[in-house]
Amino acid sequence: MPSKAEQISDTQYPIPNLFVIVGPTAVGKTALALDLARRLSGEIVSADSRQIYRQMDIGTAKPTREEQSLVPHHLIDVVAPDEPYTLAQFQADAYAAIDGILGRGKLPLLVGGTGLYVRAVVEGLHIPRVPPNQELRAQLARQDPLALFEHLRELDPGAAARMDPRNVRRTIRALEVCLTTGGRFSELGRVSPPPYRVTQIGMTMSRSELYARIDARVDCMMEQGLVAEVEALVKRGYSWSLPSMSGLGYREIGAYLRGEVLLDEAVANIKRDTRDFVRRQYAWFRLKDERIRWFEARMPVDQVEKFVADQRG
Numbered sequence: 001m002p003s004k005a006e007q008i009s010d011t012q013y014p015i016p017n018l019f020v021i022v023g024p025t026a027v028g029k030t031a032l033a034l035d036l037a038r039r040l041s042g043e044i045v046s047a048d049s050r051q052i053y054r055q056m057d058i059g060t061a062k063p064t065r066e067e068q069s070l071v072p073h074h075l076i077d078v079v080a081p082d083e084p085y086t087l088a089q090f091q092a093d094a095y096a097a098i099d100g101i102l103g104r105g106k107l108p109l110l111v112g113g114t115g116l117y118v119r120a121v122v123e124g125l126h127i128p129r130v131p132p133n134q135e136l137r138a139q140l141a142r143q144d145p146l147a148l149f150e151h152l153r154e155l156d157p158g159a160a161a162r163m164d165p166r167n168v169r170r171t172i173r174a175l176e177v178c179l180t181t182g183g184r185f186s187e188l189g190r191v192s193p194p195p196y197r198v199t200q201i202g203m204t205m206s207r208s209e210l211y212a213r214i215d216a217r218v219d220c221m222m223e224q225g226l227v228a229e230v231e232a233l234v235k236r237g238y239s240w241s242l243p244s245m246s247g248l249g250y251r252e253i254g255a256y257l258r259g260e261v262l263l264d265e266a267v268a269n270i271k272r273d274t275r276d277f278v279r280r281q282y283a284w285f286r287l288k289d290e291r292i293r294w295f296e297a298r299m300p301v302d303q304v305e306k307f308v309a310d311q312r313g
Contacts, residue, residue: 015195015196015197016102016195016196016197017107017108017196017197017199017311017312018098018108018110018121018122018194018196018197018198018199019036019042019107019108019109019110019199019200019201019308019311020047020109020110020111020118020121020122020198020199020200020201021033021036021109021110021111021112021201021202021203022112022113022115022118022200022201022202022203022285022292023113023202023203023204023281023285023297024113024204024210024277024278024281024282024285025061025113025214025274025277025278025281026061026210026213026214026217026274026278027203027204027205027210027213027297028203028297029111029112029113029203030061030063030067030111032201032203032297032301032304033109033111034063034067034070034071035301035305036109036301036304036305036308037070037071037107037109038070038071039301039305040107040305040308040309041105041106041107042071042101042106042107042108042109043071043072043073043074043101043104043106043107043108043109044071044072044073044074044109044111045073045074045075045094045097045098045101045108045109045110045111046073046074046075046076046111046112047075047094047110047111047112047113047114047117047118047121048060048076048111048112048113048114048117049090049114049116049117050114050244050247050248051075051076051077051112052075052076052077052078052079052085052090053077053078053079053080053081053244054077054078054079054080054081055080055081055229055232055233055236056081056229056233056244056247056250057229058221058224058225058226058229058249059221059226059229059230059247059248059249059250059253060247060249061217061221062076062077063076072101074093074094074097074101075090075093075094075097078093081233081238081242081244081245082238082239082242082244084131084132086127086131086132087116087117087120087125087127088127088128088129090117090120091120091121091125091127094110094117094120094121095121095194098110098121098196107312110122113281113285115281115284115285121194122194122198122200123191123193124191124192124193124194125190125191126190126191126192128177128181128183128185130176130177130180130181132176133176133180136176136179136180137172137176140172140175140176141168141172145165145166145168145171146165148168148171148172148175149163149165149171151175152171152174152175152178152185155175155178155179155184156174156178156184156185156186158184158186159174159178159184159185159186160174162186164280169243169246173185199293199308199311200291200292200293201292201293201294201295201304201307201308202285202287202289202292202293202294202295203294203295203296203297204287204294204295204296204297205296205297205298207278210278211275211278214271214274214275214278215271218249218267218270218271218274219267221249221270222267226249226253227253227256227257227263230249230250230253230254230257231257233245233250234254234257240254240258248270248273248274248277249270252266252267252269252270252273253266253270255269293307295307
């Protein structure tokens with residue numbers, strides 16, 4: 001059966017463009033997206049699994065209100081910190097946002113560093129529509145993480161092979177799908193490409209420069225009031241065990257607020273953990289991936305704009 005893209009092509013309609021901006025945290029994706037959107041009449045669709053949460057602005061490096069006022073942004077502030085939001089929901093919401101942008105005659109820009117979010121959209125992942133089962137999750141969370149991962153390896157070796165054993169939350173989700181459906185979480189690997197002509201743009205810079213930018217950004221977050229932001233979330237009743245509260249910055253400041261570490265140590269841990277996250281992002285968005293056109297972050301935006309214009313045809 002022909003894909004949606006092929007059906008569109010067969011009827012002689014042009015395939016709409018979707019431009020994707022990826023790369024590690026702190027590399028400058030937000031600034032580039034804003035520049036391109038303003039120059040090319042575009043709108044931005046966030047592909048960041050932390051920026052979906054309301055009331056979590058500083059620690060997620062969310063675009064400021066001023067930045068969001070410059071061009072329309074989508075999929076930011078989608079749910080409260082204690083509301084579940086699945087990959088399947090994101091995929092559906094992203095497609096709806098992109099189609100809406102195209103319907104307005106604008107250029108959609110999917111922007112973010114959450115690799116699975118990006119892949120769900122650009123590859124059209126088949127995602128198990130399994131709603132969260134909080135009781136089952138709680139049962140699994142009480143078990144030893146290594147035992148959980150071994151259980152997943154028995155039920156779905158394909159999923160386990162692609163997963164970090166330290167990512168307990170994702171292990172639990174994979175087991176939840178397997179145990180609820182009797183199938184395999186690795187079915188996620190099947191794809192149906194969406195009806196867009198996808199062009200991926202990657203931003204990169206030297207590790208030493210990127211790490212220096214990370215350190216400076218964390219220091220800026222502290223000056224902007226990250227501790228107060230986390231304190232306010234706790235006062236509103238949001239539990240430390242929530243997925244939203246396990247994100248970079250929030251878990252480390254949480255350890256400080258619970259008296260487990262000193263503030264200086266918590267800040268150092270944020271910087272260290274963010275560097276670790278960058279290494280995982282580079283492993284996901286590989287520099288040798290021929291589907292991604294990489295640009296040095298210091299390159300003038302004019303050159304990226306020219307590339308986008310050439311790709312639009």
